[in-house]
Amino acid sequence: MGISIVPTLKVLKPVGLIIGGGFAGLLLGYWVNVTYFADDAPQQPIDFSHRIHATDFEIPCMYCHVQARRSASAGVPSVSKCAGCHQEVATDRAQIKKLMAFWENKEPIPWIKVHDLPDFVHFPHNRHVAAGLECQTCHGPVETMDRVKQIAPLKMGWCLNCHKEYEVENGLDCWTCHK
Amino acid sequence: MNFFDRFTKGWQKYRKPGYYEEFDYAWTMTIDLDRCTGCSACVTACQAENNIPIVGEKAFAKGRQMQWIRIERYWEGEYPNAKLSFIPMLCQQCDAAPCETVCPxxxxxxxxxxxxxQIYNRCIGTRACAVYCPYEVRYFNYNDHHWDAPLDQQLNPDVTVREKGVMExxxxxxxxxxxxxxxxxDDGRRRVRDGDVQPACVQTCPTEALVFGDRKDPQSKVSKKLKDPRAYRVLEELNTLPSVVYLKKVDADG
Known part of the structure; x- marks a missing residue:
């Protein structure tokens, strides 16, 4: 009478099924997460469309993001900036009513940050605007997006490529960008 | 050129004698010990400017205090005739720095x-640089530090809050x-003028004992101070070529 591996395999079958099924579930979950819940284009508290504002009505970027050419941070426009137009314009829409609720409660809109750099990075918007860079070079075609999505990787190698290409003065020194 | 050649060539260029003479600026600080009263305003200013944590009593007892600039006190003689002298000690910004050669x-x-x-996010915390530093001015974050509610609002946004395991x-x-x-x-000038920039400690010093500037500019305040016959560097015999120059205190009795 020979020794067979079959009884052992029969015992292990349910365990194998559980592990295999679990693994397939993980893969499926990962795919669903990446495809439908990617955080590079988060759902914002108000469905603000850059396409309507920047393409259809041709409002320049720096009409709302006024701080971009003046300070390190480009800045999100204040609610009063939105209200400046929307007290008169398109007041019957659902999203605008949401906006005006923030305005009447005197609360800031809790926008979700899309282009987020780590705290140890010093990125001055004003220096880059002064150097003549287009907003789209780093942010992609935001004026065509209904919901803003991160296009560029915003990684160190990606920054350095540009600094090398344009031969930025001291552009490769660590302390130019780190802090 | 393979990687090894490139590496050695680059290293030789970096380490050739006098390589630091070719830099754009040569930032220098002079500290007049005759003017220093040991008030520690510079220590406080530095703490506020650079987000330096207050480590607390326990850590302090273990010798883990953090002060990028500290006032060292030296007592000479016994009580009735005791003499006290101060020396503010900060990173000497050595041109031939021992700490740089050792970082892996x-x-x-x-x-x-x-x-x-020092690039904080690159540091892996070997602490080798602190061992090599003859001035003992490198500080290691043994713990994560946090600032209680109103104090976190005064953190300087231009400086990182360092985390645990990082040298600073x-x-x-x-x-x-x-x-x-x-x-x-922005003004279209090629160079920074003398007096355009001051570290927090220099700005705060009430007796103007600390002076900061570019020693490449012969007209700068600091260049004039360097010509003082009292000028000396700490541990000069180690040949680290510090950028901080002290002006000796001269007493009535010599």
């Missing part, structure tokens, strides 16, 4: 301003130097 990941290096700099040191307030250079560029 090049987190500390010499930049084009002749500053000895005086930067000569490099964030202010960077801002001054940006302003010079």
């Amino acid at each position: 990941v090049s987190a500390t290096y010499h930049n084009q301003d002749g500053l000895n700099t 040191k005086c930067t000569f307030c490099i964030q202010r130097i960077r801002t001054a250079k940006d302003e010079a560029k």
Whole structure:
């Protein structure tokens, strides 16, 4: 009478099924997460469309993001900036009513940050605007997006490529960008 | 050229004698010990400017206090005739810095301003640089530090809050130097003028014992101070070529 591996395999079958099924579930979950819940284009508290504002009505970027050419941070426009137009314009829409609720409660809109750099990075918007860079070079075609999505990787190698290409003065020194 | 050649060539270029003479600026600080009263205003200013944590009693007892600039006290003689002298000790920004040669990941290096700099997010915390530093001015984050509710609002946004396991040191307030250079560029000037930039400690010193400037500019305040016959450098015999120059205190009895 020979020794067979079959009884052992029969015992292990349910365990194998559980592990295999679990693994397939993980893969499926990962795919669903990446495809439908990617955080590079988060759902914002108000469905603000850059396409309507920047393409259809041709409002320049720096009409709302006024701080971009003046300070390190480009800045999100204040609610009063939105209200400046929307007290008169398109007041019957659902999203605008949401906006005006923030305005009447005197609360800031809790926008979700899309282009987020780590705290140890010093990125001055004003220096880059002064150097003549287009907003789209780093942010992609935001004026065509209904919901803003991160296009560029915003990684160190990606920054350095540009600094090398344009031969930025001291552009490769660590302390130019780190802090 | 393969990687090894490139590496050795680059290293030779970096380490050839007098390489630091070719930099854009040579930031220097002079400290007049005759004027220093030991008031510690510079220590407090540095703490506020550079987000330096207050480590607390326990850590202090273990010798883990953090002060990028500290006032060292030296007593001479016994009580009735005791004499006290102060010396503010900060990173000497050595041109031939021992700490730079030892870092395995090049987190500390010499930049084009002749500053000895530290990149916090590159540091892996071997603490070798602190061992090599003859001035004992490098400080290690043994713990994560936090600031209680109203105090976190006064953190300087231009300086990172360092985390646990990272070495840190005086930067000569490099964030202010960077801002001054940006302003010079916006004004169409090629160089930063004397007096455009001051580290927090220099700005705060009530007796103007600390003077900061570029020693490449012969007209700068600091260049004139360097000609003083009292000028000396701490541990000069180690040949680290410090950028901080002390002016000796001269007593009535010599």
